[in-house]
Amino acid sequence: MRRISGWALGVLLCICVTTETAWAQTWVIERATVVASPDAAPLADAVVVVRDGRIASVGSGSEVEVPGDARRIDAAGRVLVAGFWNSHVHFLLPGLTEVAEAPAPVLELEVRSLLSRWxxxxxxxxxxLPGNARRLRARIEAGELRGPRILTVDAPFYPADGTPHYVRDVMKQHGAPSAEVATPEQARGRARAQLEEGADGAKLFIGALVGGPQGVVHMTPAVAGAVAETAHAVGRPVFAHPSTTQGLEIALQAGVDVLAHSTPIDGPWPEDMAERLVAADVALVPSLKLFEVELRKESLPPPVIERFLGIGQQQLRAFREAGGQxxxxxxxxxxxxxxxHREYALMAGAGMDWRAILTSLTTEPARRFGHAARSGRIAPGMDADLVLLGHDPATDVLALADVVWVMRAGQIQYEAAE
Ligand SMILES: [Zn+2]
Structure with missing residues (x-):
């Protein structure tokens, strides 16, 4: 995909050599407007002290004592928020599929442009691919390269004869074993094995897009339920790719926790669907821009794409009105x-203001995935996961994508060129 010049590699190697000490560094971020959590009043001209990868203190400039040995960052005119969660990513692009062999600087560049940079x-x-995300996580946590905290479902579960058409090439290219499961016993066995190896959840393709005249292949409720039961027994969440209203019904029946997408392809939701999902404590990842990207690949006329997006936004709106996460x-x-940028704009178009979008980026995923004690807010004792925005999201939601500087656990992940 992206080729890296020898020059860029040299620069990266230099950066890597200096990161070793950065973890233990004391930092002071000064003069920022701090939005400590989505429901907090912005604190102007604030100071945040970071020590040993955690937030040591937060307050106004006059209150907080600045340690003498700290590295200082002048954040005047910027807005500081907690580090973001992206609750639906993959490592399927070239450059991130052979994580065991790839040089750390090359991986770091890929991870930064895909995730950290935003x-x-x-x-x-x-x-x-089986084990791939776990290997990437291990290399990041070992300090070989900088990157985000990674949670992973590892290999997904497809129904029998239900490998989605869009993953067949990448699976074949890497000699990946089939991820289809035909029976509850088979599903339970593989789920147990993956969870024991370190998977943080499970992903069910309840409505698998297989292409051709068949279109969608659905997983049986028994298979979906077997995986969900196995994951829940060890306290891990289950994600579903529903595709259709029938897929939503199976997801509800199986006790799925998070919908990886809404279902605009199958038209508007039945009237009580949002309420039923919320009553079952199901969370939703709207992934609206994805539908636009996919439908453009099919060269559909813009009004058709608009209509699909409108249905996706309607589903998101109904879900939020019902009190959904x-x-x-x-x-x-x-x-x-x-x-x-486009995802933020589409979420705003569905009625989410900047605080609601920030909630979906910080406190809600931290809460849903059991990390609320360490992640999602700027407060003493929390992980020093921070994002500095170039302008104020209160006046423009797209400021959430105007990222000038990113820190994870006290280590700088990204700095925009001046
Ligand atoms: Zn996906």
Missing amino acids: GFTSVFDLGG VLFGTDVGYITDSDP
């Missing part, structure tokens, strides 16, 4: 375009 300090990988996610790493 403020994502935590991500949930919703399916890929929305998690931000873009399917990036399956789609090549990592820029989240």
